[in-house]
Amino acid sequence: MRIESTSPSLVTFSLFVLVGTLSIEFCNGDLGSFASSVMKPGKAKGQGKDHKEDDPKNLGGLKMKFYESSCPNVDVEKIVETITWKHAGANPSLGAKLLRMHFHDCFVRGCDASILLDPSTKKDSPQVEKQSPPNLSVSGYEVIDEIKTRLEKECRATVVSCADIIALATRDAVSFQFQKRMWEVPLGRRDGRISRASDALDNLPSPSSNFQILRDAFAAKNLDTRDLVALSGAHTLGVTQCGMIATRLFNFTGRGDTDPSIQPAYANTLKAKCRGSFGTVLEMDPDGNSKFFDSHYYKILNQKKGIFESDAALLTDSFSASIVKEFEDDTKFFAAFATSMVKLGGTNVLTGKNEGEIRRQCRFVN
Numbered sequence: 001m002r003i004e005s006t007s008p009s010l011v012t013f014s015l016f017v018l019v020g021t022l023s024i025e026f027c028n029g030d031l032g033s034f035a036s037s038v039m040k041p042g043k044a045k046g047q048g049k050d051h052k053e054d055d056p057k058n059l060g061g062l063k064m065k066f067y068e069s070s071c072p073n074v075d076v077e078k079i080v081e082t083i084t085w086k087h088a089g090a091n092p093s094l095g096a097k098l099l100r101m102h103f104h105d106c107f108v109r110g111c112d113a114s115i116l117l118d119p120s121t122k123k124d125s126p127q128v129e130k131q132s133p134p135n136l137s138v139s140g141y142e143v144i145d146e147i148k149t150r151l152e153k154e155c156r157a158t159v160v161s162c163a164d165i166i167a168l169a170t171r172d173a174v175s176f177q178f179q180k181r182m183w184e185v186p187l188g189r190r191d192g193r194i195s196r197a198s199d200a201l202d203n204l205p206s207p208s209s210n211f212q213i214l215r216d217a218f219a220a221k222n223l224d225t226r227d228l229v230a231l232s233g234a235h236t237l238g239v240t241q242c243g244m245i246a247t248r249l250f251n252f253t254g255r256g257d258t259d260p261s262i263q264p265a266y267a268n269t270l271k272a273k274c275r276g277s278f279g280t281v282l283e284m285d286p287d288g289n290s291k292f293f294d295s296h297y298y299k300i301l302n303q304k305k306g307i308f309e310s311d312a313a314l315l316t317d318s319f320s321a322s323i324v325k326e327f328e329d330d331t332k333f334f335a336a337f338a339t340s341m342v343k344l345g346g347t348n349v350l351t352g353k354n355e356g357e358i359r360r361q362c363r364f365v366n
């Protein structure tokens, strides 16, 4: 296995970005019509001035039925769905795990499966993304490995990228609850060859981010305020630990105080749970709702029960707050989430033949 060292990788990455930008500009033929068909249902009235959902640039040269000729007579999407649903049936938290994996992959060097690479065995190699603090609680890697092994066998060749597998499996794990696909996943991502822990720290927003920091972090990935609010709805699923919000609860400004933006009664409930141990697990969407993908996150957010400062921050900007209100409606949330997931999945993707590679094994570069 080889993970490129610092200086050549910087040059390589700059080239990726440059070539990627060019191919994004020129390769949007298939996706123009795809984008409008998928995205129209998500378009709600008054959705705001800065939403770029019809901009095919964000989809990065991906297309539907990408594997039809390279892996003929095999239904790649169905294979991913079957394996993912098998695991989702046994493990209801899989949707949360994979959603977070996909987000953390796409925000760091683009959706290139760089999060899957294992550390090099070479002495003094730099740490990889999965060793970076925000990724230590990411899991679900074995499911991706199982899908990859099966597709290598079925296609009798290395054609399906690990980055596409993450995007498909994420969609399928979230969709399991509905027993139907909740959004389309255009394909054709190639896998990156570089994974550096420091890139994760530099690109992933912290849970103490304010609105401006969040807006800027998302804008840097071509995602606007509506995408930020829609994608934050992923926090309707999954859990965290008391340690993540200890400062918010017990020492917000260094004077033993609590963040005033949390509803006081809810803050007391959380404090009672967390006094025993900062390792106590907390549902992000409380009262048993964290297993269901729905708009409940926005309802509790409007009751000032968002778990992180970054969730509460969505209410501090009037435009963002109006979208939070709009997404209390399941139908509007689902449509917007679908649109924004397609955009997220197109972030800085590698699509040209000379960009990246198709890995034989998802944990190692070829």
Ligand code: HEM
Pocket (backbone or CB within 6 Å): 093, 095, 096, 097, 099, 100, 103, 137, 205, 206, 207, 208, 209, 214, 231, 232, 234, 235, 237, 238, 239, 240, 241, 244, 308, 310
């Ligand atoms: C807006 C900025 C965001 C911040 C600051 C943030 C931060 C966090 C943090 C700190 C956790 C808890 C991790 C832990 O306890 O170990 C978490 C969990 C989670 N995040 Fe986010 N997140 C953000 C956006 C997103 C997005 C865009 C998605 C997906 C589209 C997402 C999906 C998830 C999921 C599903 C979990 C639960 C994971 C699990 O239960 O294993 N987050 N997030």
